[in-house]
Amino acid sequence: MLQLSNVSKQFFDPGRGPVQAVDDVSFAAEHGVVAIVGANGAGKSTLLRLICTLLQADSGSISIAGHDAVDEAELVREKIGLLSPGTKLYPRISGRELLEYAGSFYNIEKNELSQRIEQLTDQLGMAEIIDQRCEGLSTGQSQRINIARCMIANPPILILDEPTTGLDIEAASELINMVQLMNDGERLILMSTHIISEIEELADRVIVLSNGKVVEDCPRHHLGEGMQLKHRIRGLINPAIAAEPTPQSSSSITEQSAENKHAD
Amino acid sequence: MQIKHIQSVFKKDALELMRDRRTWFVNIVLPVLLYPVLALVGIQVFQITQPGPEDLPQIGIINAPAEFKELLEFGGEQEDREVEDNKGRKTIIKPSPVLRIKELTPSEASAFQRYLDSEEKSNEESLLALQKIDCSSAIVCHQDADMLNNWRLELVANNAHPDYLLALRYIRQAAVDYQKILLKQRLADSGLSADFTKPAALITNNLASTSESVTTHFLAAFLPVILVLMVIVGTFHPAPDLIAGERERGTLETLLSWPSDRQSIFIGKLLVVIVATIVTVLLNLGSLSITAGIISNQLPSGGNNRMMALSELVNIGPRAIVFSIIALFPITLLIATLSLAVAGLAKSYKEAQNYLSPMVILFTMPSMIVLLPHIKPNMLLDLIPLIGPLVALKACLQGADMAVMHLFISTAASFGIAAMVVSWATTLLNKEQFLFPNIKNISLKQFKQMRQHSPLHGGLEAKLMFAAVLGTFLISSAIFANVNTVVMVSAPLIVGIAIPCLLFVKIGGYDPRQALYFNKPNPMNWAYTILLIPLLILVSGTLGNLQAPYMPENLPEEEMMRNLFNDLTSLGGIPLLVVCVAVVPGICEELLCRGVLLSGFNKSLGPRYAILMSAFLFAAMHMSPYRFVPQFVLGIFLAVVVLRTRSIWPAMVLHFAHNGLLVLGATYVESDPDLQRKLQEAAGGDTVSSTLIYGSIIAFVICASMAAAICHLLKPPPIEAGSEANPA
Numbered sequence: 001m002l003q004l005s006n007v008s009k010q011f012f013d014p015g016r017g018p019v020q021a022v023d024d025v026s027f028a029a030e031h032g033v034v035a036i037v038g039a040n041g042a043g044k045s046t047l048l049r050l051i052c053t054l055l056q057a058d059s060g061s062i063s064i065a066g067h068d069a070v071d072e073a074e075l076v077r078e079k080i081g082l083l084s085p086g087t088k089l090y091p092r093i094s095g096r097e098l099l100e101y102a103g104s105f106y107n108i109e110k111n112e113l114s115q116r117i118e119q120l121t122d123q124l125g126m127a128e129i130i131d132q133r134c135e136g137l138s139t140g141q142s143q144r145i146n147i148a149r150c151m152i153a154n155p156p157i158l159i160l161d162e163p164t165t166g167l168d169i170e171a172a173s174e175l176i177n178m179v180q181l182m183n184d185g186e187r188l189i190l191m192s193t194h195i196i197s198e199i200e201e202l203a204d205r206v207i208v209l210s211n212g213k214v215v216e217d218c219p220r221h222h223l224g225e226g227m228q229l230k231h232r233i234r235g236l237i238n239p240a241i242a243a244e245p246t247p248q249s250s251s252s253i254t255e256q257s258a259e260n261k262h263a264d
Numbered sequence: 265m266q267i268k269h270i271q272s273v274f275k276k277d278a279l280e281l282m283r284d285r286r287t288w289f290v291n292i293v294l295p296v297l298l299y300p301v302l303a304l305v306g307i308q309v310f311q312i313t314q315p316g317p318e319d320l321p322q323i324g325i326i327n328a329p330a331e332f333k334e335l336l337e338f339g340g341e342q343e344d345r346e347v348e349d350n351k352g353r354k355t356i357i358k359p360s361p362v363l364r365i366k367e368l369t370p371s372e373a374s375a376f377q378r379y380l381d382s383e384e385k386s387n388e389e390s391l392l393a394l395q396k397i398d399c400s401s402a403i404v405c406h407q408d409a410d411m412l413n414n415w416r417l418e419l420v421a422n423n424a425h426p427d428y429l430l431a432l433r434y435i436r437q438a439a440v441d442y443q444k445i446l447l448k449q450r451l452a453d454s455g456l457s458a459d460f461t462k463p464a465a466l467i468t469n470n471l472a473s474t475s476e477s478v479t480t481h482f483l484a485a486f487l488p489v490i491l492v493l494m495v496i497v498g499t500f501h502p503a504p505d506l507i508a509g510e511r512e513r514g515t516l517e518t519l520l521s522w523p524s525d526r527q528s529i530f531i532g533k534l535l536v537v538i539v540a541t542i543v544t545v546l547l548n549l550g551s552l553s554i555t556a557g558i559i560s561n562q563l564p565s566g567g568n569n570r571m572m573a574l575s576e577l578v579n580i581g582p583r584a585i586v587f588s589i590i591a592l593f594p595i596t597l598l599i600a601t602l603s604l605a606v607a608g609l610a611k612s613y614k615e616a617q618n619y620l621s622p623m624v625i626l627f628t629m630p631s632m633i634v635l636l637p638h639i640k641p642n643m644l645l646d647l648i649p650l651i652g653p654l655v656a657l658k659a660c661l662q663g664a665d666m667a668v669m670h671l672f673i674s675t676a677a678s679f680g681i682a683a684m685v686v687s688w689a690t691t692l693l694n695k696e697q698f699l700f701p702n703i704k705n706i707s708l709k710q711f712k713q714m715r716q717h718s719p720l721h722g723g724l725e726a727k728l729m730f731a732a733v734l735g736t737f738l739i740s741s742a743i744f745a746n747v748n749t750v751v752m753v754s755a756p757l758i759v760g761i762a763i764p765c766l767l768f769v770k771i772g773g774y775d776p777r778q779a780l781y782f783n784k785p786n787p788m789n790w791a792y793t794i795l796l797i798p799l800l801i802l803v804s805g806t807l808g809n810l811q812a813p814y815m816p817e818n819l820p821e822e823e824m825m826r827n828l829f830n831d832l833t834s835l836g837g838i839p840l841l842v843v844c845v846a847v848v849p850g851i852c853e854e855l856l857c858r859g860v861l862l863s864g865f866n867k868s869l870g871p872r873y874a875i876l877m878s879a880f881l882f883a884a885m886h887m888s889p890y891r892f893v894p895q896f897v898l899g900i901f902l903a904v905v906v907l908r909t910r911s912i913w914p915a916m917v918l919h920f921a922h923n924g925l926l927v928l929g930a931t932y933v934e935s936d937p938d939l940q941r942k943l944q945e946a947a948g949g950d951t952v953s954s955t956l957i958y959g960s961i962i963a964f965v966i967c968a969s970m971a972a973a974i975c976h977l978l979k980p981p982p983i984e985a986g987s988e989a990n991p992a
Contacts, residue, residue, distance in 0.1 A: 052521050055696045077523035088514030092283040093276065104272035105522040133283075149518070 007060035021046040023212035038209035044192035081150030084161040091135035106153035140171030273532025290501040295547040299555040321427035322364040324402035340437035400425035484661035488654040498541030504616030507608035526693035591657035594678030605689040641670035719775035726864025757852040780859035785911035793914040806964035850920030857882040875903040908978035
């Protein structure tokens with residue numbers, strides 16, 4: 001389904017100068033939930049944007065369902081649903097209008113699209129909000145519409161870039177349930193995060209990035225559970241603090257709340 | 265491009281725009297209410313500011329005859345006017361006073377008498393006297409006691425008084441009319457007719473109606489400018505909202521992650537801007553016409569002259585409406601496309617509006633050209649964006665011949681230019697910096713750091729270099745203008761163009777093999793280059809023939825070139841002529857256009873745009889509208905040759921041979937009047953024959969196709985290790 005071979009990406013960041021955001025990354029994935037884990041600036045978002053063709057790799061190749069991400073970008077985008085932290089809804093249209101708009105870019109018949117919208121409305125509990133203008137929705141409600149927007153064409157790959165950013169506990173929990181719902185065994189869900197509980201609950205496989213490089217790629221259960229999982233991952237991200245147990249308990253690898261973090 | 269996606273983007277963006285209160289205000293409410301409100305305010309202000317009898321300027325008179333006094337009061341000869349209102353009722357309007365007249369008593373007049381009689385004038389006393397009687401001026405009238413009994417009307421005025429200019433206007437008119445009355449009397453006394461003093465008189469018989477006259481002289485000039493302003497108002501809200509606004513609201517990333525090509529997205533948004541703009545303009549025009557119509561109905565026809573002109577002006581006929589709507593499309597298309605593309609560069613709605621503000625001047629200033637009284641459409645103007653459709657619209661409103669054809673040609677040209685802008689905007693939407701502007705927002709230090717890593721400059725540096733070289737070329741032309749002809753022709757090219765290009769590559773530390781294509785060409789390429797020489801000469805020649813019908817006779821630049829060639833030939837014969845007009849330009853212009861510009865644009869924009877951009881700048885730098893098209897086409901071929909061979913040398917030889925053979929041919933024909941006559945006869949005499957035009961089109965197509973086929977055969981040299989890291 002997804003194949004990355006020696007993908008690298010460098011850019012100039014005003015604050016940091018030349019940045020090697022992604023450095024010779026290679027991996028393949030077929031289905032299940034793959035968590036891309038790393039500290040802020042590790043290259044998670046850049047990697048996901050490369051996969052969904054919003055950025056182009058300096059070197060290496062990305063192939064999705066046999067299509068090249070550069071030469072066949074439109075075909076690749078047909079296979080992907082993207083949810084990134086910067087994603088907002090169109091304020092002046094309703095959820096239904098947004099879903100119809102999103103669906104119009106895929107080869108979906110009008111009747112099929114209407115059925116799909118009804119199905120997603122039921123699945124994601126959006127009956128009360130689907131006809132409201134998006135500008136009046138809460139963050140949690142907006143995220144539900146966003147998930148529905150990603151799922152409108154039933155894409156085989158779902159890319160969730162830090163999906164719980166900015167959500168309260170209840171909304172984050174709802175979103176995790178929705179991701180579980182979408183993980184039907186055939187779909188590949190790539191999810192960047194640094195929240196341990198999300199990794200524990202959702203991930204089948206973990207890819208750890210540090211300074212743009214893959215430092216670990218293994219099934220999630222190889223990294224243990226709970227505190228052990230957290231310390232293993234922290235150690236991979238920053239070897240200097242490897243295996244050093246900390247008395248404080250935090251759900252975040254980088255000790256930052258999901259609300260105030262910045263995207264890579 | 266996918267129609268379905270264009271429809272989706274159009275439908276969604278139009279819906280969002282309609283639900284935005286700003287759209288309703290800027291594009292609907294403002295145009296509808298603006299003119300009635302302005303008219304209402306204007307009428308109120310006009311009525312409030314109408315002067316009452318006590319507000320009229322007051323002047324003092326001393327010893328004025330009764331007739332002159334009456335003329336002063338009414339500002340010249342005035343007759344009763346019959347006025348008909350819109351219900352057909354007729355009323356007689358008596359002339360109303362324009363000045364208040366104060367007959368001065370001897371004591372009040374004494375200061376002015378003293379002023380006029382004394383040798384040493386005392387301004388202060390007269391000024392005080394004027395102040396005292398509350399007048400801006402005083403007229404002291406004397407009748408000479410000689411045989412003619414002429415009147416002297418001496419004006420003593422406080423020319424710093426606010427009423428002075430208005431009073432002076434009426435006083436002058438009264439004096440002129442009084443002079444006419446006296447002259448008439450004098451002629452009658454002498455038994456002569458009143459026409460005795462008019463041995464020749466101009467009698468004007470106007471055949472067209474006032475409405476037609478107003479359309480030609482007023483409406484035709486101003487309506488195009490008004491249309492441009494209305495279009496700008498129409499684009500001002502949607503253009504920044506649809507791309508920059510979407511980026512600001514955080515929805516652009518989602519849109520670009522959907523499976524649609526960027527062109528469809530841009531065109532969908534462009535259509536929204538165009539429709540919103542056209543609706544705004546039509547509402548503007550409708551509101552303006554209705555308001556003006558209501559005002560004109562309120563005005564009595566045949567009354568005051570200025571009012572009559574206004575009521576005639578608003579009589580916009582169906583012809584003006586149809587042409588305005590046709591012209592609206594190219595104007596809107598061009599302004600909307602450019603505004604949307606430029607606004608799309610901004611990160612927010614506000615920033616986009618800042619980008620658009622200077623564009624208001626950019627669009628408005630050139631449109632003022634239609635106000636020139638003698639401007640008429642021609643093939644060259646048709647191709648100029650914005651100006652072409654506006655001049656054609658003016659000609660259409662004036663009912664000029666072929667104006668409709670020019671309107672359609674300029675519309676087609678605007679579509680072509682808009683297509684180029686759409687193409688550029690699509691390229692922009694494809695760039696990752698467009699979506700994530702911060703990732704390349706680099707400092708000057710980082711820019712230098714990047715440049716050091718690169719053996720080749722980019723498009724930005726190429727553009728800056730072109731501007732700099734243009735400056736050095738013009739300065740050196742001015743410096744060497746008064747030296748002999750050889751230096752005057754060659755030195756600016758060498759000092760102003762070639763040396764700056766070589767210094768640019770040297771100081772910039774760029775690789776001359778990449779920046780200037782200093783590579784040894786494949787030996788076979790020389791054979792193809794020789795084959796290209798006659799074909800390119802024929803391409804230029806046939807384009808010259810096709811341009812001939814549109815070229816004015818006795819072009820000053822042709823005369824200048826002829827003199828230049830004669831000077832050079834007399835100084836050093838044909839060899840010197842060839843060196844100065846073929847070899848030196850061939851080397852210097854190639855270093856700039858096919859060296860620095862082509863390589864820089866090729867790196868930044870890719871080969872297709874690099875070829876077009878370098879050819880455009882090559883044609884533009886010759887600063888001659890009549891040589892533009894042939895130079896542009898030559899520039900395209902030379903750029904293709906350089907990119908195919910990766911070497912500048914064949915292009916230099918081609919350029920040199922092209923210029924040299926054309927100049928030699930022209931000199932040979934010039935020297936033989938018999939041959940000149942025969943050639944002119946063969947071409948169809950003084951008028952350009954249709955055979956020559958069709959022949960030239962066929963010859964152009966054949967030669968250009970053959971040249972393109974030969975270009976296709978050109979092969980780059982085998983790449984040696986390290987010879988070219990970034991091949992074209």
